[in-house]
Amino acid sequence: MSIASNEKDEHIVWHQHPIDKTFRATLKKQKPAVLWFTGLSGAGKSTVAGALENRLAQLGYHTYLLDGDNVRHGLCRDLGFSAQDRRENIRRIGELAKLMADAGLIVLTAFISPHRTEREMVRELLPEGEFLEVFVNTTLDVCELRDPKGLYKKARAGEITNFTGIDAEYEVPLQPEIDLPAGDMGIDALVELCLTELSQRGIIDVSSH
């Protein structure tokens, strides 16, 4: 018997039990979403996103964190740091996050992503309500004081150019879904703030987990 002769039956089963977003959401008791962390270098994007992911996973949610470590060395390894390549980098991360959200995950991303147009490009890839811009709102002064990787120092010395906040602009989010005062509050409080927002938006339901 050939596959072709079975295709009709198979399609009926398929329509009865579509393996789509709704099916997965029911199976997993969570609504997929993309939490797009944006902010200056040293603002605390990876730290807060990592702590939030940790907390969500402990609550039983299925998450995935995309950051420079797992993207730049793999999917985007062919890209450099020209304006065009940076834009393509954000586009691919957006498409990747979209597919992972389609698979039912709560996706967290941690990239400076300084341009409004690029963040909006990703927002438009996703269904209404699924993209949450999370502004890790730490002042340049605080970031420069922390300077965890010594990059601000290099940028001030002119050893690095085109560095966001120094000689390249960071376009502040105008209406972020979540605005984190990450220069003033501790991590635990910031994570709580995110959980409250996610709960209010129906993405998680802490009572059932």
Add this chain to the structure above:
Amino acid sequence: MSIASNEKDEHIVWHQHPIDKTFRATLKKQKPAVLWFTGLSGAGKSTVAGALENRLAQLGYHTYLLDGDNVRHGLCRDLGFSAQDRRENIRRIGELAKLMADAGLIVLTAFISPHRTEREMVRELLPEGEFLEVFVNTTLDVCELRDPKGLYKKARAGEITNFTGIDAEYEVPLQPEIDLPAGDMGIDALVELCLTELSQRGIIDVSSH
């Protein structure tokens, strides 16, 4: 209080509860894997992969199917069909599948992927035992007889060139993890064959689901 001052505590928590592959596998009671379906156009890759995904999802496994529909119009929309672009297409799908497997999913992919070197490139991206080459082993005669998209007819008429099986080579897998006689067996039997293989390899445990 700044984030920096909290980082140390956070890192301790992080190490106690690493959100890694093992953690996810335990949470989800499944081992991540990439089932890489390969075969001629019309061999039945998408049909068998779709039916298997349907079955796995009904058993409660968390899966995702990557195919031309959700990849070519998104992540790989900038790529054409030159040899170089086809290779980059497979590379990106491989990196994408790797990240999804890292997120804990059983990933199914359905692409002709005619070249051994490209399939091996993807195999090498993944940890030992996580990449399963699934050869949808249907003869050219049968595929051409089915010709579901009328592409063989066009290729024979010279309206399409560089078409796998006609004027471009399909390099048969030498040691595929799963070899599906998809020209001779019906879909249900092929799906059962896959389930048996996945079970024997410890990727799924039907008894616990």
